[in-house]
Amino acid sequence: DAGVIQSPRHEVTEMGQEVTLRCKPISGHDYLFWYRQTMMRGLELLIYFNNNVPIDDSGMPEDRFSAKMPNASFSTLKIQPSEPRDSAVYFCASRVVNEQFFGPGTRLTVL
Amino acid sequence: AQSVTQPDIHITVSEGASLELRCNYSYGATPYLFWYVQSPGQGLQLLLKYFSGDTLVQGIKGFEAEFKRSQSSFNLRKPSVHWSDAAEYFCAVGARIEGGSEKLVFGKGTKLTVNP
Numbered sequence: 001d002a003g004v005i006q007s008p009r010h011e012v013t014e015m016g017q018e019v020t021l022r023c024k025p026i027s028g029h030d031y032l033f034w035y036r037q038t039m040m041r042g043l044e045l046l047i048y049f050n051n052n053v054p055i056d057d058s059g060m061p062e063d064r065f066s067a068k069m070p071n072a073s074f075s076t077l078k079i080q081p082s083e084p085r086d087s088a089v090y091f092c093a094s095r096v097v098n099e100q101f102f103g104p105g106t107r108l109t110v111l
Numbered sequence: 112a113q114s115v116t117q118p119d120i121h122i123t124v125s126e127g128a129s130l131e132l133r134c135n136y137s138y139g140a141t142p143y144l145f146w147y148v149q150s151p152g153q154g155l156q157l158l159l160k161y162f163s164g165d166t167l168v169q170g171i172k173g174f175e176a177e178f179k180r181s182q183s184s185f186n187l188r189k190p191s192v193h194w195s196d197a198a199e200y201f202c203a204v205g206a207r208i209e210g211g212s213e214k215l216v217f218g219k220g221t222k223l224t225v226n227p
Binding site: 004028031033042045048050052055056063091093095098099100101102103107 | 160215216
């Protein structure tokens with residue numbers, strides 16, 4: 001199994017642009033989580049899905065952030081418009097049987 | 112709401128020395144506790160977890176952790192550190208959520224440096 005796959009690994013964009021981060025969870029996992037990691041705030045849970053349905057998006061910082069999971073093998077996190085304070089590493093994780101498996105992350109830099 | 116405190120931001124040990132990383136949590140019910148390790152540029156890997164039962168938990172790579180309810184602690188230990196253990200370590204507490212999974216709250220992490 002390839003593990004959780006995230007793309008792109010690095011993204012540099014300019015303020016105001018739309019950014020889309022992608023995640024492919026491990027096959028058979030029923031939960032998918034999006035996290036954001038910054039020096040100031042550490043690892044924060046943004047949103048999670050159960051069987052493709054968004055359950056809790058209370059961690060999404062603003063309406064500029066949105067996430068979708070159109071099927072069991074794909075999820076996106078979109079930021080529109082992006083701002084410099086969105087610069088962070090964004091992780092996707094999928095879960096089965098008491099363990100969350102993390103992807104390698106997408107390092108986002110907004111100039 | 113649950114929270115996790117890792118009081119040591121950075122720890123340096125010599126290779127072969129013992130290691131203890133501290134973690135204190137706040138949670139109203141019986142906690143689910145986790146330790147993850149993150150190598151530079153990588154995602155997080157689970158080292159070990161505590162759900163119930165024996166309070167001394169064994170994990171991968173020779174790590175263990177002990178749950179002490181009276182101290183609200185879940186410290187991570189390793190008797191002899193290897194250079195490859197240099198990484199950042201995160202403690203997390205999980206609260207049960209709909210469907211049986213856990214919603215994790217992470218500490219700020221402890222960065223471990225290993226001197227040769």
